[in-house]
Amino acid sequence: MSTAPRKSRDTVDDAIAHPEREQPYAELGLKANEYERIKEILGRRPTSGELAMYSVMWSEHCSYKSSKVHLRQFGDKKPETDKLLVGIGENAGVVDIGQGWAVTFKVESHNHPSYVEPYQGAATGIGGIVRDIISMGARPVAVMDPLRFGAADHPDTRRVLPGVVAGIGGYGNCLGLPNIGGEVVFDPCYQGNPLVNALCLGTLRHEDIHLASAKGVGNLVVLYGAKTGGDGIGGASILASETFEDGGPAKRPAVQVGDPFMEKLLIECTLEVLHAGLVEGIQDLGAAGISCATSELASNGDGGMHVVLDKVPLRDHTLTPEEILMSESQERMAAVVTPANIDAFLDVCRKWDVDAAIIGEVTGTGRLVIEWQGEVIVDVPPRTVAHDGPVYERPIERPDWQDALIADAPSSLKRPASAEEVRATVLQLVGSPNLASKTWVTSQYDRYVLGNTVLAQPEDAGVVRVDEGSGLGVAISTDCNGRFAKLDPYNGAKLALAEAYRNVAATGAEPLAVTNCLNFGSPEDPAVMWQFSEAVRGLADACLELGTPVTGGNVSFYNQTGDVAIHPTPVVGVLGVIDDVEKRTAMALGREGDVVLVLGETRDEFAGSEWAHVVHGHLGGIPPEVDLAAERWLAQVLVAGSRSGLLSAAHDVSDAGIAQALVEMSLRGGVGATVTVPDGTDPFVLLLSESTARAVVTVSPSDVAALESLAGQHGVPVTRLGVVGAPGADLVVENVYGGTASWTLDELRATADATLPALFG
Amino acid sequence: MARVVVDVMLKPEILDPQGKAVEGALGRLGLEGVTSVRQGKTFTVELDGEIDEERLAQVHELAGSLLSNPVIEDYVIREVTA
Numbered sequence: 001m002s003t004a005p006r007k008s009r010d011t012v013d014d015a016i017a018h019p020e021r022e023q024p025y026a027e028l029g030l031k032a033n034e035y036e037r038i039k040e041i042l043g044r045r046p047t048s049g050e051l052a053m054y055s056v057m058w059s060e061h062c063s064y065k066s067s068k069v070h071l072r073q074f075g076d077k078k079p080e081t082d083k084l085l086v087g088i089g090e091n092a093g094v095v096d097i098g099q100g101w102a103v104t105f106k107v108e109s110h111n112h113p114s115y116v117e118p119y120q121g122a123a124t125g126i127g128g129i130v131r132d133i134i135s136m137g138a139r140p141v142a143v144m145d146p147l148r149f150g151a152a153d154h155p156d157t158r159r160v161l162p163g164v165v166a167g168i169g170g171y172g173n174c175l176g177l178p179n180i181g182g183e184v185v186f187d188p189c190y191q192g193n194p195l196v197n198a199l200c201l202g203t204l205r206h207e208d209i210h211l212a213s214a215k216g217v218g219n220l221v222v223l224y225g226a227k228t229g230g231d232g233i234g235g236a237s238i239l240a241s242e243t244f245e246d247g248g249p250a251k252r253p254a255v256q257v258g259d260p261f262m263e264k265l266l267i268e269c270t271l272e273v274l275h276a277g278l279v280e281g282i283q284d285l286g287a288a289g290i291s292c293a294t295s296e297l298a299s300n301g302d303g304g305m306h307v308v309l310d311k312v313p314l315r316d317h318t319l320t321p322e323e324i325l326m327s328e329s330q331e332r333m334a335a336v337v338t339p340a341n342i343d344a345f346l347d348v349c350r351k352w353d354v355d356a357a358i359i360g361e362v363t364g365t366g367r368l369v370i371e372w373q374g375e376v377i378v379d380v381p382p383r384t385v386a387h388d389g390p391v392y393e394r395p396i397e398r399p400d401w402q403d404a405l406i407a408d409a410p411s412s413l414k415r416p417a418s419a420e421e422v423r424a425t426v427l428q429l430v431g432s433p434n435l436a437s438k439t440w441v442t443s444q445y446d447r448y449v450l451g452n453t454v455l456a457q458p459e460d461a462g463v464v465r466v467d468e469g470s471g472l473g474v475a476i477s478t479d480c481n482g483r484f485a486k487l488d489p490y491n492g493a494k495l496a497l498a499e500a501y502r503n504v505a506a507t508g509a510e511p512l513a514v515t516n517c518l519n520f521g522s523p524e525d526p527a528v529m530w531q532f533s534e535a536v537r538g539l540a541d542a543c544l545e546l547g548t549p550v551t552g553g554n555v556s557f558y559n560q561t562g563d564v565a566i567h568p569t570p571v572v573g574v575l576g577v578i579d580d581v582e583k584r585t586a587m588a589l590g591r592e593g594d595v596v597l598v599l600g601e602t603r604d605e606f607a608g609s610e611w612a613h614v615v616h617g618h619l620g621g622i623p624p625e626v627d628l629a630a631e632r633w634l635a636q637v638l639v640a641g642s643r644s645g646l647l648s649a650a651h652d653v654s655d656a657g658i659a660q661a662l663v664e665m666s667l668r669g670g671v672g673a674t675v676t677v678p679d680g681t682d683p684f685v686l687l688l689s690e691s692t693a694r695a696v697v698t699v700s701p702s703d704v705a706a707l708e709s710l711a712g713q714h715g716v717p718v719t720r721l722g723v724v725g726a727p728g729a730d731l732v733v734e735n736v737y738g739g740t741a742s743w744t745l746d747e748l749r750a751t752a753d754a755t756l757p758a759l760f761g
Numbered sequence: 762m763a764r765v766v767v768d769v770m771l772k773p774e775i776l777d778p779q780g781k782a783v784e785g786a787l788g789r790l791g792l793e794g795v796t797s798v799r800q801g802k803t804f805t806v807e808l809d810g811e812i813d814e815e816r817l818a819q820v821h822e823l824a825g826s827l828l829s830n831p832v833i834e835d836y837v838i839r840e841v842t843a
Contacts, residue, residue: 116832117830117832117833120833226776229774229775229776230773230774231774231775231776255775255832255833256775256776257771257775257776257777257778257833258776258778259776259778259781261778261782262778315776316773316774329776330776353785
């Protein structure tokens with residue numbers, strides 16, 4: 001630790017004097033043409049510090065070089081809305097929810113780090129997304145984690161899942177943020193590439209919105225938060241740009257360790273300096289660390305910055321300047337502060353016990369100049385680092401196996417044909433890993449800290465109160481069925497949006513805005529690129545049709561092992577607003593004698609279904625039809641029915657259809673229902689089809705006519721199924737192939753609750 | 762009876778939040794001049810009978826896979842008492 005700082009051996013002068021020196025650009029993840037382009041920009045070879053910066057900032061993870069040309073659609077097809085206060089491109093989008101309140105929310109991936117080191121990878125995923133939210137001036141109020149793992153019974157899942165869940169709980173609980181939902185999905189396609197996505201929601205008053213820029217020549221650049229160490233160096237490019245090589249543990253790259261207590265101080269410190277008006281621009285340090293923060297702040301402001309790298313507070317004094325530039329040490333932020341405000345700013349940092357150092361100042365030169373031990377080691381136009389990275393139109397080709405996959409329809413799969421077989425099939429599904437109770441996971445998260453959680457997992461969406469006076473709140477749901485996306489990436493993305501949208505509406509919230517985390521295989525594979533382009537096109541089209549703009553998001557490529565990519569997994573998060581959280585609709589069956597109805601139309605649709613997956617291990621055919629107009633009408637019925645107090649319960653119908661919806665509603669309320677399959681309807685199709693735009697609702701008998709009239713006005717079909725039973729009553733389905741299928745709540749609960757504890761202890 | 766003592770520490774480049782908390786507390790308690798604290802774990806493993814090369818190799822394997830997390834931690838075998 002006491003070793004003197006090593007002297008940089010590669011200054012700008014050296015680069016000019018020794019143009020011939022060979023540089024490890026390939027090892028840093030740059031292609032030969034990219035390296036040539038850097039030389040062209042600079043008119044000389046880059047210094048090793050410049051090479052470090054360009055290599056991390058031009059990595060797939062930071063530059064979106066393969067996805068950019070497609071992501072433009074989210075802007076081009078943006079629906080008309082006056083709700084979006086800040087759009088795509090900032091750290092996170094900001095949405096107006098009324099009463100002077102705004103919310104910001106975003107989902108990001110931390111997939112590769114979480115595979116390497118599950119606990120810290122997942123923990124620092126939370127840390128990173130929280131800093132994105134505070135850099136918008138918002139107070140983080142909730143987190144959510146959409147997770148995907150390999151087969152539930154695979155030994156490596158037993159390594160990865162408990163670590164990921166403990167890491168999310170450890171970091172989030174220490175921060176004091178409720179974890180209000182998310183997903184836990186198992187599929188062998190994620191075996192070597194688990195998906196750990198993290199979403200954070202923040203709230204702010206309209207006047208408190210802040211953007212990342214370095215304006216005002218002479219203003220000071222302050223680095224504050226944790227000291228910089230040697231952790232995660234090159235993580236951005238090496239972890240996110242390349243797939244894992246086979247090899248022993250010794251070859252694994254360094255990962256970062258998070259410190260949630262430092263992050264908590266950073267939240268409070270950042271919000272205090274922002275609200276006191278002490279900051280001109282602010283930026284979190286995530287992937288690519290100081291390289292990213294300085295180049296982005298500079299290029300969004302007056303275009304120049306002079307940084308003295310020796311001023312960066314270090315945890316490890318042996319770090320080279322290149323390592324300091326690339327370090328991904330957690331819990332750090334950068335701010336631009338006027339000389340007049342600097343003392344007050346540093347006072348606030350001292351108050352919160354946060355290290356702060358002035359590392360440079362804003363200049364009007366149009367250059368980002370970084371100095372180390374009195375010599376210039378970086379002198380670049382900051383835009384070329386931050387924004388003008390390479391952009392690729394990668395080759396796209398619909399894979400040749402797609403037609404065979406679609407042709408392999410589930411129509412020939414053996415279906416249950418008696419009440420007893422239906423009963424057994426439903427039980428098998430209830431206990432299957434994807435449908436089983438997720439309490440083993442969510443009980444490790446604090447779901448109610450802060451006291452504003454209104455609904456949390458296993459409800460359709462997480463609902464939090466934003467204004468404690470008026471009851472104004474928001475609902476968020478994240479969804480994606482990767483099997484649907486594999487069968488049809490275009491409609492699969494639409495289906496992901498439709499499900500999240502429906503989940504939000506089921507709670508009584510009006511869907512407003514969208515975030516996404518697009519998890520795919522290698523963009524260098526034309527088949528993956530086809531899946532990606534189709535999914536983005538589908539999501540953009542669907543957002544336009546539903547009137548919900550994309551506010552931001554994240555792309556995670558290279559989720560593949562060898563030649564085998566994960567199912568395309570465009571995770572979609574929808575945010576909705578609810579005027580008074582006391583009026584939200586929960587999913588539990590409650591009042592005895594209430595009438596159970598299904599809204600929407602059920603068709604014979606089993607391709608990609610949970611039934612085909614669990615019972616037959618089958619994936620093929622054309623996924624359920626997307627009808628966004630029907631989704632919109634359904635949502636309007638659910639929201640209006642919630643506002644007027646008509647609905648006593650509502651639950652989205654998706655995985656394993658109406659049967660699973662009824663099971664979940666019964667278990668949630670501790671009350672079953674007796675329902676009857678209408679004559680002329682196939683019981684199996686009614687119970688297990690995964691047709692979209694449907695919800696199960698309950699109303700009191702006297703309100704049935706009112707609901708039918710409301711649904712009629714919106715053109716939503718209503719089918720009366722049955723009535724809610726007395727407390728503890730069984731779930732009974734009559735008229736099933738001439739018999740009755742029934743389940744006691746005890747057996748349903750025992751089946752649903754047993755699965756995850758049996759697998760993970 | 763043989764005894765092997767294994768020390769496990771976070772790798773030097775990895776942040777140690779607990780060590781940092783101790784370091785902060787030492788300062789508040791008035792101990793001046795502490796520039797760094799890092800904390801780790803010690804395992805004392807006792808074995809029946811004599812220890813030989815083969816059994817020591819087994820302890821190494823145990824230390825490198827179970828007692829430490831090789832992604833973020835290093836171990837050393839500090840002491841072997843036959």
